[in-house]
Each structure stands twice: as structure tokens, then as C-alpha cells.
Amino acid sequence: MKVWAVANQKGGVGKTTTSLALAGLIADTRRRVLIIDLDPHGSMTSYFGYDPDNLEHSLYDLFVQQGEMPDGLAASVLHPTSHEHIQLLPSSPALATLERQISTQGGQGMVIGRALAQLWDQFDYAIIDSPPLLGLLMVNALAACQHLVIPVQTEFLALKGLERMVGTVDMINRSRRQALPYTIVPTMFDRRTQASLQTLRILRNTYPDELWHAYVPIDTRLRDASKAGEVPSRFDPQGRGVAAYRALLKHLLGLPAKSQVA
Known part of the structure; x- marks a missing residue:
């Protein structure tokens, strides 16, 4: 299995x-894709028509096992999606309570890694x-993944968040x-705004080695896909946003072996 995390602070x-x-572009090639919604807001879970507040089983089930991971537990939390080759480990608002509930228990930073081992x-x-x-949930994502994708909006306020995220990766790398x-x-x-143009220029100057050479443009069709509950590549295969993500996927799959998922 190849494991990517998508994160930004x-x-x-x-x-x-x-x-x-x-996920949609990969699944369109008939690869089996697991998507994991670690955000307590549950946007991805809602995207596929589930109500995070009323799910009988969610990722929260995996975090309340006192450091254990009973056989078959991860599979019992899987949910189907609108794409036949994608399954979901859904979120729950209860995930937001984990920091004060169980963050002191040993091994909580590896819950997602242990779940992936069951589903490998x-x-x-x-x-x-x-x-x-930055907290228990993001630590789980960074510990479990083999490559990290950091989206950053091309506007000035987003640069500070990116700086913090890169600092977090540097901190995590000291223990890996x-x-x-x-x-x-x-x-x-x-491209019509100076803010986007200048931010992209700053990104290229500051992070020349880690920055993807292209960009994802504003595309309202991506938002429309969320309303329909379809992955973007199924909703609008020829859209500008999908074309950009297709190029990004090609880039990620072409990275050197040490940067690729195994």
C-alpha cells in the first residue's frame, strides 16, 4: 500500500x-483506494453523504481501545462511497475530544499506522x-504516511501556515x-490577482526543491463536485482543476524512489 497524507496547519x-x-484519479484506474478523514469537522465524511454526528462506527472507535487494535476492528469501520473503488474511514466530532481524553496513553500516535497494517x-x-x-490526529497522519502533500492557498496569509507546517515536519523528522x-x-x-502571482513567486523562491512546479487554479467545478458527492474526476473529467490534479498525481508518482510510497 502507498500512503500519502494531506496536511497544513x-x-x-x-x-x-x-x-x-x-483519490478519485487513482481510483479511476481501478486501484483500490482508502481515504481517511482525520478532521473532526468531517468534511470528507459529509462529502460522501454521511452525517458525522450520527455514524454508528467511525475512526473514534480506533482511538478508544487503550492502545490495542483488535483484529478486524479497522475493517469494521470502513464505509462505501460513491466511487466503487474508494472506501472511507469516516470522521466523528468526538475525535476533537481525544487530546484531553487519552493523549497521555502510550502508543496513541500510532493508531492510524496500526489500522493501516490491518488493511494493508x-x-x-x-x-x-x-x-x-498540530496535535494527536496530525501526529498520527505524519507517523503513518510515506509522503506528505501540503496544499497552500496562493495568498499571503497562507504563507505563515505553511511555515509552521514545514517547521512541524522538521520536528517530526528528528524522531524518524x-x-x-x-x-x-x-x-x-x-492569475488575475497580484496576491496570487506574488505568493507563487515567494513560494518558488523560498521552497525551490519541495514546491510542485505548477498550481491548482480556482475552479468552481471542484466546489460543485462536493455538492454532488462525486469525486472531481467523475463530476467534471475535463475541468481545469481536475487537469491540474492529474498533473500533480503524475508528478507525485514520478518522484525519486526515496520520496515515493513503497
Whole structure:
């Protein structure tokens, strides 16, 4: 299984859209894709028509096992989606309570990693949609993934969030045996505005090695896809946003071996 996480310590930068767009494009090639909604807001879970407040089983079930992971537990939380090759580990608002409930228990930073181990042979890819806050949930995502995708909106306020996220990766890498490679993805780019143009220029100057050379443009069809509950590549296969994510996927799959998922 190849495991990617999508994360940034700022909200509204396109994390969930990026996760869903990449998952859909991979699933369109008949690969089996697992998407993991680690954000207590449950945007990805809602995207596929589930109500995070009323799910009988969710990711919360995995975090309340006192550090254990009973056989078959991860599979029992899987939910189908509108794409026949994508399954979902859904979110719950209860995830937001984990920090004060169980963060002191040992091994809580590896819950998602243990869940993936149970599902390893059932999927070809796993994509983790992370919350915009550094804490137990994001630590789980960073510990479990093999490559990190960092979407960053092309506007000045987003640069500070990116700076914090890169600092977090540097901190995490000090405790990893192998550094976590990451790709910065400019999103919501509008070539008509100076803010987008200048932000993209700053990104290219500041992060020349980690930055994807292109960008995801503003595309209202991506928002329309969420209303329909369809992955973007099924909703609008020829759209500008989907074309950009298709190029991004090609880039991620072409990275050197040490930066690729295994």
C-alpha cells in the first residue's frame, strides 16, 4: 500500500479537495483506494453523504481501545462511497475530544499506522485528510504516511501556515529513522490577482526543491463536485482543476524512489 497524507496547519487551503481529487484519479484506474478523514469537522465524511454526528462506527472507535487494535476492528469501520473503488474511514466530532481524553496513553500516535497494517492487503493506496491543527490526529497522519502533500492557498496569509507546517515536519523528522519527504502544492491560484502571482513567486523562491512546479487554479467545478458527492474526476473529467490534479498525481508518482510510497 502507498500512503500519502494531506496536511497544513491552516484551514481553507484545499486539503480535502486535494485528498478527494487525488483519490478519485487513482481510483479511476481501478486501484483500490482508502481515504481517511482525520478532521473532526468531517468534511470528507459529509462529502460522501454521511452525517458525522450520527455514524454508528467511525475512526473514534480506533482511538478508544487503550492502545490495542483488535483484529478486524479497522475493517469494521470502513464505509462505501460513491466511487466503487474508494472506501472511507469516516470522521466523528468526538475525535476533537481525544487530546484531553487519552493523549497521555502510550502508543496513541500510532493508531492510524496500526489500522493501516490491518488493511494493508485490501488497498493499493491510502490518502489521509488531516485536521489543520498540530496535535494527536496530525501526529498520527505524519507517523503513518510515506509522503506528505501540503496544499497552500496562493495568498499571503497562507504563507505563515505553511511555515509552521514545514517547521512541524522538521520536528517530526528528528524522531524518524528516515526523513518524511513532502511536496508543497499551490492551490486556488488566480492569475488575475497580484496576491496570487506574488505568493507563487515567494513560494518558488523560498521552497525551490519541495514546491510542485505548477498550481491548482480556482475552479468552481471542484466546489460543485462536493455538492454532488462525486469525486472531481467523475463530476467534471475535463475541468481545469481536475487537469491540474492529474498533473500533480503524475508528478507525485514520478518522484525519486526515496520520496515515493513503497
